[in-house]
Amino acid sequence: METALHGKHKAQAEAHDAEPMFDLIELLFFAYRDFVGDADRLLESYRFGRAHHRVLHFVNRQPGLTIAELLDILKITKQSLSRVLKELLDQNFVEARAGVADRRQRHLYATAKGRKLALDLAHLQSRRFARALDALPANARQDAIRFLMAMIDPSDQDEVKSLVWPQGARPAP
Amino acid sequence: METALHGKHKAQAEAHDAEPMFDLIELLFFAYRDFVGDADRLLESYRFGRAHHRVLHFVNRQPGLTIAELLDILKITKQSLSRVLKELLDQNFVEARAGVADRRQRHLYATAKGRKLALDLAHLQSRRFARALDALPANARQDAIRFLMAMIDPSDQDEVKSLVWPQGARPAP
DNA sequence: CAAAATATGTCAGCGCTGTTGCCATATCTC
DNA sequence: GAGATATGGCAACAGCGCTGACATATTTTG
Known part of the structure; x- marks a missing residue:
């Protein structure tokens, strides 16, 4: 019953037949801890x-x-x-x-x-x-931005976009 | 007094003459919040x-x-x-x-x-x-791993490496 | 205009998770 | 045997999230 509609990480998306991504999980934990x-x-x-x-x-x-x-x-x-x-x-x-x-x-x-x-x-x-x-290649900044944005709930991404890159200030009240 | 010893992001590394990276700061905040x-x-x-x-x-x-x-x-x-x-x-x-x-x-x-x-x-x-x-190119996983690792305190990176990618299990006591 | 909705403030109380300081016990090492 | 080490436990406190209830000013609506 397979179709071609799945993304390229199909196996990983189907929770229980893939190894969890322990490396990413742990790295994000440690990176965020040092960051804050x-x-x-x-x-x-x-x-x-x-x-x-x-x-x-x-x-x-x-x-x-x-x-x-x-x-x-x-x-x-x-x-x-x-x-x-x-x-x-x-x-x-x-x-x-x-x-x-x-x-x-x-x-x-x-x-x-x-x-x-x-x-x-x-x-x-x-x-x-x-x-x-x-310590990373020149495109790392754009890559990081895209990765972090993709990690956010898709339903919130538009809102976050307009918050992070505002389109013109509002007038003072 | 400039030398060639600085990294390619020299301006950003010298805190006060560069715009803060508000985008990365905010994206990491939102990404981590959704992640946890x-x-x-x-x-x-x-x-x-x-x-x-x-x-x-x-x-x-x-x-x-x-x-x-x-x-x-x-x-x-x-x-x-x-x-x-x-x-x-x-x-x-x-x-x-x-x-x-x-x-x-x-x-x-x-x-x-x-x-x-x-x-x-x-x-x-x-x-x-x-x-x-x-939603990202095939190399995004490796890029993310490298980015997150680089965000960790350099003095802790080796320890994190051996924790994330262990080199052989220890014998049961 | 009166009633309802909205934006905000405030109070009491609770839960989780981090902290410090101090003391106790078992065990290992010298 | 003395001292270091691994762990456990208690009291107390701080930061920051939560709920529920109630108050006030202001705007909107029927």
Whole structure:
């Protein structure tokens, strides 16, 4: 009953007659652990955790983000967000301005202080990518981008694309 | 003062005169989130968390692992390990046998039940890799392996290599 | 306009998983 | 026999995810 419709990794796609890809599973685990470890060490000196990092990162990347949009990106609950957001607001890494069109909304912006920390963290993590890519052929960067994108749930890929490569900033409210 | 000694990504390696690689940073975040999400859903039905998964995974992969070796791989503290290991032992997913050469050591083995769960989880995660690779050129698997390995701390790469591609099983104690 | 829907805030409480510090026991090595 | 080692256990704490319930301001809708 075989057809030609299957992809080239057919055997691997049919879970139980293929060896699991232990190598990829383990390498992704170790790579991600080291990747977040870089940021963890810097965050510690601010007494921030990973949750603060994620909020600050996306607010810095998308100035004017609302609470609801942030919740959608992070896929966490309001309560989990508000704990860390409150600290970022109190300590002046992020500021919130009421929406103009809809005054219920709070648009979030990184302050100068917040932008600096967000950039420091991004540079740290970029250094790891740069070191890795330096040891690989020139096309490795594009290959890595395509691989990581393909690993994301297909139903989310379009959304991630527009988040990662935004098409024109939104006007300030 | 430039020399020819720098790598081909020199500009990116010098943190503060290069744009951070926001795309890679964000893609790795989303890819890893979806990757562990697969396992999370299955683990939930056993009332296990990610920590249980990691312990079960490495014990299954390296039968006869001792506590100290496991702590070294996972880089967590004894207390964090013993909580989840105790549950895996109590519920018969893992069993411990005293060492023969050194009776202080406890060598850990996945039971049949434990091996089945470990394999189910690995198959789940392999399916995501298979789906991703299916959409990419034939060399994507090797490229991904090389990329992920390069992302790991260079000082740990040799250790990870021998862990991911073991060179001959150890004799049962 | 009144009612319903929406965006957000807040509180109490819980679960998982990481941490430190300290002490106990069995065993091995010198 | 003394000291090092492998492991176990307890208390306490932190970070960050969750749910459920309730409050407020604002916008939208019938």
